Structure formats: structure tokens, C-alpha cells
Amino acid sequence: MADVLKKVPVREQDPKVRATNFEEVCLGYNKEEAMEEAVRCLNCKKPRCVAGCPVSIDIPGFIQEVKNGSFEKAYQIIGQSSALPAVCGRVCPQETQCEGQCVRGVKGEAVSIGKLERFVADWAKENGIRPVPAEKKNGHKIAVIGSGPAGLTCAGDLARIGYDVTIFEALHKAGGVLSYGIPEFRLPKSRVVDEEIENVKSLGVKIETNVIIGKSVTIDELLQEEGYEAVFIGSGAGLPMFMHIPGEQANGVMSANEYLTRNNLMKAYRDDYDTPIAHGKKVAVVGGGNVAMDAARTALRLGADVHIVYRRSEAELPARREEVHHAREEGVKFDLLCNPVEILTDEKDWVTGIRCIRMELGEPDASGRRRPVEIPGSEFEIEVDTVIMSLGTSPNPLISSTTIGLDVNKKKCIIADEEFGKTSKEGVYAGGDAVTGAATVILAMGAGKAGARGIDAFIKEKEAKK
Numbered sequence: 001m002a003d004v005l006k007k008v009p010v011r012e013q014d015p016k017v018r019a020t021n022f023e024e025v026c027l028g029y030n031k032e033e034a035m036e037e038a039v040r041c042l043n044c045k046k047p048r049c050v051a052g053c054p055v056s057i058d059i060p061g062f063i064q065e066v067k068n069g070s071f072e073k074a075y076q077i078i079g080q081s082s083a084l085p086a087v088c089g090r091v092c093p094q095e096t097q098c099e100g101q102c103v104r105g106v107k108g109e110a111v112s113i114g115k116l117e118r119f120v121a122d123w124a125k126e127n128g129i130r131p132v133p134a135e136k137k138n139g140h141k142i143a144v145i146g147s148g149p150a151g152l153t154c155a156g157d158l159a160r161i162g163y164d165v166t167i168f169e170a171l172h173k174a175g176g177v178l179s180y181g182i183p184e185f186r187l188p189k190s191r192v193v194d195e196e197i198e199n200v201k202s203l204g205v206k207i208e209t210n211v212i213i214g215k216s217v218t219i220d221e222l223l224q225e226e227g228y229e230a231v232f233i234g235s236g237a238g239l240p241m242f243m244h245i246p247g248e249q250a251n252g253v254m255s256a257n258e259y260l261t262r263n264n265l266m267k268a269y270r271d272d273y274d275t276p277i278a279h280g281k282k283v284a285v286v287g288g289g290n291v292a293m294d295a296a297r298t299a300l301r302l303g304a305d306v307h308i309v310y311r312r313s314e315a316e317l318p319a320r321r322e323e324v325h326h327a328r329e330e331g332v333k334f335d336l337l338c339n340p341v342e343i344l345t346d347e348k349d350w351v352t353g354i355r356c357i358r359m360e361l362g363e364p365d366a367s368g369r370r371r372p373v374e375i376p377g378s379e380f381e382i383e384v385d386t387v388i389m390s391l392g393t394s395p396n397p398l399i400s401s402t403t404i405g406l407d408v409n410k411k412k413c414i415i416a417d418e419e420f421g422k423t424s425k426e427g428v429y430a431g432g433d434a435v436t437g438a439a440t441v442i443l444a445m446g447a448g449k450a451g452a453r454g455i456d457a458f459i460k461e462k463e464a465k466k
Helices: 033-036 059-067 071-079 085-091 114-126 149-160 191-201 219-224 258-266 291-303 321-330 441-465
Strands: 026-030 139-145 165-169 204-207 230-233 253-255 282-286 307-310 333-336 338-345 352-365 369-375 380-383 385-388 428-430
Touching: 026 114, 026 428, 033 059, 033 114, 059 071, 059 114, 071 085, 071 114, 085 114, 085 191, 085 441, 114 307, 139 149, 139 338, 149 165, 149 230, 149 291, 149 441, 191 204, 230 441, 253 258, 258 291, 258 385, 282 291, 291 307, 291 321, 307 338, 428 441
Parallel strands: 139 165, 139 230, 165 204, 230 428, 253 385, 282 307, 282 385, 307 333
Antiparallel strands: 338 352, 352 369, 352 380
């Protein structure tokens, strides 16, 4: 009998092996391991894990079905709340959400909720199980902007209850940040992302790619000329931020967004693709979030010696603990309590190094984290030939600037209420990174669900007035 206080271990690629390939790091549970882990769930009468889930999955309900070996039932339970279970099981920060609330974790290790969700979703795919579509359409036409986690979730929820939904995607491939932002070794594209998108399409959702809202067509034209009764904006936050320090315009400096897009969406890591990418031998990644870890681990796999440069301490790293752990295992070096002040270049304006200053932590700032303060006279240099800036992103203002009556805040984020995603413009709803700025996949999904609720209520209210 296994120790119920400890999680069933999850198999992973060996760090030395995986640091040289783009295959998935975590191998997940098999049937026997999943059922053994499911036994650890206490099936609480008042499950705190559900309250910790942004999309309110019936977690004890699906885990009990896994325990019983009823994997299809488990998938249908998850599907009532989540359109992307195979994605969430891999990239959702369960440790601070559902698993962080797990009662089993009070006196032992929390149940591996994310790994069980992943197992169920993968089992469903392998056995040809798809979500159940609506029995009939209700005759109402809705537009969704963006095919990332917020847009896919909103579209899936609306399609399930009978709406005719079309997603408009600016890029040539659907998936948003799931396709361009998260590396293959964390989130396989054809095996996971593409399959999840096919599940949403199986509900009746249509996806039109290469449509740039604000250029190809505006939101006002969708509402006034194209017959859409409501619009959900889930366009994300793809505009990268920079430090504005000397040398930042040099050759060999790029945003993590560009670096990861070239590698993930445009397959630069594969020899059969011609996508150019900087194969730096010594790379510095500035930042400490999940995107920084993704960029660093990608550069490592492309053959570089990699440094993470972050101005706070390890305790303040915003990346998931699992991602930090994996990065360290694979050989990424961490220069903590350091901040770049200048990027050094040669006479041809190519990067040769990065000058940093050491920091110490002062009083907490508005975010609640202790503010980093420079230590005078502590400058030092790191020899690098490539610098990847991973400092966060903000929404592209194209949509808001081309839509009449759509209010934004000073950060160019669309203003929308949290419960329903309602914006200042009638019939227009928004959620995800376009509203909050860069955040997690699961929070974007929660916002997509809120938008679907808001649109459904809006349409029903219009119907009632007729």
C-alpha cells in the first residue's frame, strides 16, 4: 500500500537528455498510477480545491471517476467546466490554486490534481472521445476575437448552449499563446494544442485565421454589417516591454515574445524549417517569470550557456516552482538580485556582454513584494552574445483604437467587469490578458467563461424585450 501522504511520483525525462531535445519533459501518469493517485483524494464535502479553480471544475467528482476507472465519465465532468483540460493539466499553476487549497496537503502532499486532469484528457484523446455539442443552434451569431485560452473557452461555452460562434485569429495558426508562446517541451503542439482546438471546433465553432481585427475588419463592422449580435475580445497581450537602457537596440537583443514565436510557432528548432533564430552561445534572459524560464530553457536546448538575470531573490521569482526546478536541473544559471544597467557592444553594434548592478531587497512595493534597491559600486559584467528581454507584455492598442466607445485604462488594457466581462460598449465583452495584462492560461480561461455568461445574459435580455 502506497503512502497516502505522498504523491505518486510522475515520470520525467532525465535532465541531461531532455536538455538536448524538445520532447515533453513530464511523461504523465499511466492508468495504474492515475488510479493510485486518485485514491488519495478525500472527496471532501466542502471541497476547497474547487474554490481554488478559476473555472470551478468539479475536482472531487472527476477524481472519484478516475478512482473507479471510469475515465470517460471523468472527462465529461471536466468538460462541463473546461474546454482545454490537456492544456491546463500541463501548464496551469495548480500549486497556487486547486492543489494549494487541497485538504490532503495540510498534513502531507496535495493530490496531483493537474496530473490527473492531464491523464484524463490524454486518455480521452487516445480513445477518440470528444465533447458533446449542443443538440440544436439557437439562431444567435457571436464573434470571438483571438483563439488563445480566453477566446477558445468563451467560444466553446457559447457553442455548447447553441450559439453560432466564429473565432477571428490574426495569425496563420490558431491557439494564441498556446501555439506561439509555450515551448514544445512543456506543451506539445500537434499532440495537445491542435487536438484541444479540434475539440472546440467539434462543438460547431468556426475559426478564421489571418484576420486582423482593426485592419481586416473592425468590431463596429462585425456588429453593424456582418450580423454578429455580440463580440468577445480575447486578443491577449502580445506587445513586449523593454528596459530602455543603453545598448538595448543592439544586434542580438530581442524580446522573449519574438524568440519564442520563432521557435514555437515557426519551428526554428527543427532542421526542416528555414526560420532564422539567434543561436547565441552565451545567452542572458532578463526576467523571472514563466516566459523567462521558457526562453532560457529553449536557448539551452539550442546549444547556449544560459543565465537568468533577475532583480529580486529566489523567493520572489514569479515563475512556477516546477519550471524553476526544471531549469536548474537542466543547467540554467541564475544571477539573482542583479539588474542590467547597460548592454555592451562591439564596434559593429553586436552584443558582447551585459553590465549589471547587484541589488538588495527593501520595503514592499504596491505588489506586496519587497522592492529591489541598487547597491552602489557593485557593478559587474557577464559575457554574452545574446540578450532576451522577458519583462512582461501589454495589449496591442489596435483593437481599442479602432473601436468606437471602447474604454481602456492607462496601460491600454480594455476595461471590463470581472463577473461578466462587460465593457463600456454595448454588446462587447472582453477578458484575459487584453483586460488584465499578461497572466496565466487558467485565469484567461476563467475570463472567457465570464464573457460567455455575460453574452448569454445579454442575448437573453434582448430576446425578453422583443
